[in-house]
Amino acid sequence: MWIVESPLSYFQKFCINIVKAGRVPRHVAFIMDGNRRYATKSNMRKVEGHVKGFDKLSQTLQWCFELGIQEVTVYAFSIENFKRSKEEVDYLMELAKEKFRKLHDEKNKIMELGVCIRVIGNLDLLPEDTRKLIAEAVIMTKDNNKLFLNIAFAYTSRDELTTAVKNILKGVELGLINPDDINEKLISQCLYTNHSRDPDLLVRTSGEVRFSDFLLWQIWNTNVCFAEVLWPDFCLWHLLASVFQYQRCYADIQKYQPTQKIEQSTKVKKFLQYLDEKRSAQIEMYAKT
Template identity: 55%
Template sequence: MSWIQEGELNLFEKIFANVLKAGPIPKHVAFIMDGNRRYARKKNMERQEGHMQGFNKLAETLRWCKYLNIPEVTVYAFSIENFKRTQDEVDGLMELAKQKFERLLEERENLEKHGVCIRVLGDLNMLPLDLQQAIAKAVVSTRTHNKCFLNVCFAYTSRYEITNAVREMAWGVEQGLIKASDVSEALLSECLYSNNSPNPDLLIRTSGEVRLSDFLLWQTSHSCLVFQSVLWPEFSFWNLCDAIIQYQLSHKSIQKARDLYQEEQVLQQLEADRACVAELLQHQGNGKPVDAQRRQEALQRYTFSREARVQDFIQTLKHKRNSFFTDLCRETVFT
């Protein structure tokens, strides 16, 4: 089945969708697509067929999101913890993923038509090389598209992502790109795999499990979380609408919490900058008093310098990540 499905909603679905769109619509929805294996047992089919049905449901869900003007979707496709499953199941999932990313490459014109950008978040070094190469081609070939975004979390857990972000900051300090005093929550967010995306407005988990399973822990601190009992392959347009209604009901409180958090971040950074400047001035003046104007001028210089340093580091980090995918594509040519 195609990644990008064509087709319209039925009349009743269209009417309800238009009613929904009169209220706030989430700009970014994340899915924990749980229940493929239970669906397979329920239907007396092989596990692999359950996973195939799960992919088909993803393609259908993307079509619904597009109609509802939801420009960004993130899905939990394969957790690092899933490597603990039986070798046959893991191998089957790797092969299914390879087939689907290769199919995606055959749909380049359709992806370009709809402006779909594919991003894959996780440690791809854990994957077979042929799958890495198929993923890299999909990422690179859609990199410039900017109408809608699909983030596929593969070989991913949130704790691993956060740990990797800390490593990236430590690398930046070791390389002299940033200073230890530049490390902050805001910088850590920029070092996450998801640094190109806004945090999800809404997270939906199917199958009745009420837990996040190490998915987007950092990014969903101020998101609407919806847990539904339906198995993922049975997820419907109406399940999506129900989740969006729950988001709309909590939209004001979510936005208030986000605004407050951003204000706190600004104040914390300002206090950190002031502390660094005070230490520098004390060292330069041998402990002598410094007037307010000089402190303010020093603060402005320090803030400008820090922001420039951090932005250069972030650009270096993005270049390093982009090069990883580009190099994999080149390697494909010669293998």
């Protein structure tokens, strides 16, 4: 299941409603770290730890839905992960295919919940069959708007920024934009996350205190919570504690929000439309191969 429907106790629902009385982050990002260590701790194969990790994601999406969080971004597979053993990488690709096939089986439920799935990353690095299933899921859910799930797959922030810079340079070479049009707003709009607001809250599990090349541009003013728990052991109370921390820090976060609006020319807007159409055509191509 992509989003489980496990029953919540009255006390859990009560606590969720208490937290919802405060400001709830609209966009939460997760670095789901600790699957392999969980497997070692539980005397499992490493690959079984990744299955437990996906199950935890399904639960966490339900909790986010209950809290009213509108957008979730998860770090599912880094480009750096290709350096792991062939056995583990192959298994992760098979697991991805299995879960995206499952998504098609659960189409009615996904559509009823209004979940829009976006996959951010360098999809050219993925096997063709994996890419095809991902593209089909993206196309199938593109018009949903109740909960946005962004899956960072074959992703690093450095690759994302490099791709954005290349697209901007290409736009200048083609005369679609001028060098003077390049600014922070344009760079943000050329990233894989161009249709998302920056995360309000980033949660990393496993006790590691680093970002691992995840959303480095987008988290410039994001509240960060490092949870001392392996991802498969993450629970509702960890999520509520993270949201509560965000609420306590909200006033400080707001101090650094930009107040000056950057106006963009019609030329820039047409360039951004061109990029969107190019990306959509690429997804359509992946789905047909």
